[in-house]
Amino acid sequence: MEEKKFEVSKGSAITILTILSLLWLINFADRSIMTVVLEAVKANLKLSDAQAGGLVAMVTAGIAILTLPAAIFGDRWARRKVIALMAVIWSAATLATAFCMNIGQMMAARFLVGAGEAGYSPVGQAWLSVSFRKEIRSLILGIFFAFSQLGMVVGLVVGGWLLTATGDWRVPFYVFGIPGLILAVIVYFLPDYKSVKEQGEAALSKKYFKSWADIFKCKSYLLPTIGGIFFLTTTVAVTVWTPTILMRAYNMDVALIFFAAAFINLGQSVPTFLTLLGLGMFFVALNLPVGFAVVNDVIAPGLRSTAIGISALVMQGLGATLGTVAVGAISDRLGGGAPGLQWGLIWTLPVFALSVVTNLILSKYYPEDSAKCNDLVYAEK
Numbered sequence: 001m002e003e004k005k006f007e008v009s010k011g012s013a014i015t016i017l018t019i020l021s022l023l024w025l026i027n028f029a030d031r032s033i034m035t036v037v038l039e040a041v042k043a044n045l046k047l048s049d050a051q052a053g054g055l056v057a058m059v060t061a062g063i064a065i066l067t068l069p070a071a072i073f074g075d076r077w078a079r080r081k082v083i084a085l086m087a088v089i090w091s092a093a094t095l096a097t098a099f100c101m102n103i104g105q106m107m108a109a110r111f112l113v114g115a116g117e118a119g120y121s122p123v124g125q126a127w128l129s130v131s132f133r134k135e136i137r138s139l140i141l142g143i144f145f146a147f148s149q150l151g152m153v154v155g156l157v158v159g160g161w162l163l164t165a166t167g168d169w170r171v172p173f174y175v176f177g178i179p180g181l182i183l184a185v186i187v188y189f190l191p192d193y194k195s196v197k198e199q200g201e202a203a204l205s206k207k208y209f210k211s212w213a214d215i216f217k218c219k220s221y222l223l224p225t226i227g228g229i230f231f232l233t234t235t236v237a238v239t240v241w242t243p244t245i246l247m248r249a250y251n252m253d254v255a256l257i258f259f260a261a262a263f264i265n266l267g268q269s270v271p272t273f274l275t276l277l278g279l280g281m282f283f284v285a286l287n288l289p290v291g292f293a294v295v296n297d298v299i300a301p302g303l304r305s306t307a308i309g310i311s312a313l314v315m316q317g318l319g320a321t322l323g324t325v326a327v328g329a330i331s332d333r334l335g336g337g338a339p340g341l342q343w344g345l346i347w348t349l350p351v352f353a354l355s356v357v358t359n360l361i362l363s364k365y366y367p368e369d370s371a372k373c374n375d376l377v378y379a380e381k
Contacts, residue, residue: 070119
C-alpha cells in the first residue's frame, strides 16, 4: 500500500501545538516549584547552599542523562507515545517529591522529574517542525517556548502563593502533579508521523547510527550547541538562584503580592533589580526559539529528535548543571548570604558573552545548510 504523506489540517496542527505547549507549561512549572520553595526545603532538611543547589541540579542531571535515549526513541518509535510516557513519569515524580522526608529521597524524586522531562523538548520540537511549514517554524517554536517561560512564572507565582497560604512547601507539589497526567492521555491520541525506517529495518539499526555522522558534519548544528553551553551556564543559574537572593537580600515573601509590593514600597534598588532582570530574561527567551529553529531547519526529520537530544545532553551537562552547582559552591566559599550568591552569579557573565560570539559565526553557514534540508515524512497511520 502506498504511504500517505504526513499532512495535518490547520485545526489539527493548532491542536498539536496547543497540547504540546500546555504540556511544556506544566513541565517548566514542575521544575520551577523547587526554586521558590528552596529556602523552606533547605531549612526543613537542614541543607547547605551547595546541597540545595545540588538538589535543583538533580532535575537537570536527569534531563542531561536521559535526553538522548528519549530523543532516539522519539525518532525511531513514536513521538506521541514517548511524550505521553514522559509526562506520566515526571508528573508522578512531582507528586512523589511531596512525600520525601530526607535529602536522599528528595534527590531521587527530583532526578525522576528530570528523567521524565528529558526528551520532551527535542521530541516535541521534531513533531512541531513537520506539522507547520518551514516559513513559520520560528514563530511556532516561539509560541512553544513562550509556554515554557510562562510555565516557569506559573510555577514561581502559584507555587509561592501556595507556600505562603499554607506554610507547607509540600502543597505545590501535590497541586502541580495532576495536570501532566491528564494531558498525557490526550497527547497519546494526536496524529503523528511515521518513524523514518525502511521496510524490515530494526528500530536501532546500524544504518540509523551511521547516519549520526551527518549531524556532526553540519556547522549550523555544532555552533548552536557550543553556544548553548555558554548560554545555559548563566541563564539557568540566574533562574534557579534569583528567588533565594531576593529573599536573603530583602527579606521578601514568596507570594505574588510581594513582587508587586517590591516595586511600590522597598526603594529604588529592588525595582531596578527586578526591572533589569525581567528585561534580561525577556531577551534571553527570544534566543531560544530562533536557535532551535536553526537546528530543525538544517537536520533531516528522521534525525531531529536525536540531534536536539545530543545537543541538550551536552548543553545541560556542561552548562546548566555545572553552572547551578558552581554558584552555590562559590557562595558557600564566600560565606553565603546575599553577597555570596551575588559573586557566585557574577562569574557567569563572561561565559554568557561567549554565546554571542558563536551565534555571530553561525550566521555565515546557516543559509546554505538550511537549503539542503527538506521536511518530507509519511503519516503514522
